[in-house]
Amino acid sequence: MPFTWNGCGTRFYGQRNTAEDGSYITTLWVSLVWVPLLPLASYRIQPTGEGFNALVYRSDGYKVRKVPLCWTQVRNVYLAASPILIGVLFLNLADAKGWFKSGDSPSKAARAEYQAASALPTPPEDVVLSKKDSADACGSVLQLGTDAFPKLDIHTRLSSMISDAFTDKELSEEESAKDLEQDLFHSYSLGYTTWEDSNGETRTKLAKGIKDEFWTETFKLKSEDRPAFYAYQGKYDRLTLTAFDMGRHDARTSPCPF
Numbered sequence: 449m450p451f452t453w454n455g456c457g458t459r460f461y462g463q464r465n466t467a468e469d470g471s472y473i474t475t476l477w478v479s480l481v482w483v484p485l486l487p488l489a490s491y492r493i494q495p496t497g498e499g500f501n502a503l504v505y506r507s508d509g510y511k512v513r514k515v516p517l518c519w520t521q522v523r524n525v526y527l528a529a530s531p532i533l534i535g536v537l538f539l540n541l542a543d544a545k546g547w548f549k550s551g552d553s554p555s556k557a558a559r560a561e562y563q564a565a566s567a568l569p570t571p572p573e574d575v576v577l578s579k580k581d582s583a584d585a586c587g588s589v590l591q592l593g594t595d596a597f598p599k600l601d602i603h604t605r606l607s608s609m610i611s612d613a614f615t616d617k618e619l620s621e622e623e624s625a626k627d628l629e630q631d632l633f634h635s636y637s638l639g640y641t642t643w644e645d646s647n648g649e650t651r652t653k654l655a656k657g658i659k660d661e662f663w664t665e666t667f668k669l670k671s672e673d674r675p676a677f678y679a680y681q682g683k684y685d686r687l688t689l690t691a692f693d694m695g696r697h698d699a700r701t702s703p704c705p706f
Contacts, residue, residue: 456480458488462521470494471511475521484529490518590702592637600698606632606691613683628684632691639695654692658685 459479466472471494477484494511590596597603606629610619619625635654642650662681669677 459484460491460493461525462518464518464521465492467492473515473518473521475518475525477525483532484525487517487522487525490515490521590699592640600702602633602636603629605694606636609687609690613687614680618680618683628687631684632687635688635691636695639692639697640699641695643696643699645696651689651692651696655689658688 457479459477460474461477461484462474464473471492473490473492475490476488478486478488491512492515590599609632610625610628638650638654662685666674
């Protein structure tokens with residue numbers, strides 16, 4: 449039967465067709481802060497006076513018998529409650545508009561700003577290997593170990609990518625160049641070790657993960673913190689895919705000579 453907590457829960461609203469024994473028809477509603485929202489069923493009830501009442505809690509006792517939903521009563525309750533609902537919506541309309549304008553929700557402008565900053569590279573034209581070259585390379589691609597680093601000049605190339613993309617201020621406020629180079633090397637390694645992926649599934653998943661991570665972090669930030677985040681993260685995401693493409697290209701063109 450009806451139960452509310454701070455005006456939220458279920459309540460009886462309306463009183464029609466009162467009988468000699470004091471019973472009447474009423475309708476059980478889902479309520480929010482004492483405002484009826486959704487009719488559940490109609491009953492002929494006779495209050496027993498049993499129950500418990502407090503400031504924020506209310507429970508009443510009734511003898512009840514379910515009857516068909518009384519649509520006339522539902523209509524009248526909605527008519528009575530409509531001014532309250534309209535007033536609540538009117539008072540909160542400005543707050544709702546401010547919420548969207550403040551950037552607390554990712555907007556089209558936010559998406560455009562990030563896309564302009566990231567400019568994620570399109571997949572480069574693939575290095576086509578003949579069947580013979582592919583067979584020779586398979587299983588003999590230069591391992592990313594001590595010998596590979598100087599041969600492929602990985603450190604210099606990744607370090608150059610970072611210095612060209614980020615300012616000294618960005619590196620001091622966000623991540624150090626060493627940390628960035630380590631992150632890019634992970635992406636480079638992924639591209640290098642999946643060089644046989646001919647349909648680009650690995651790259652597609654990486655690009656999707658980058659976008660998903662961006663929007664996850666965006667939701668955590670205040671609107672005033674987002675411009676700097678967009679600028680930095682856009683460059684970071686672009687270099688992540690660039691490093692992946694570099695690694696894949698190196699693997700397909702640098703099979704182990706030994």
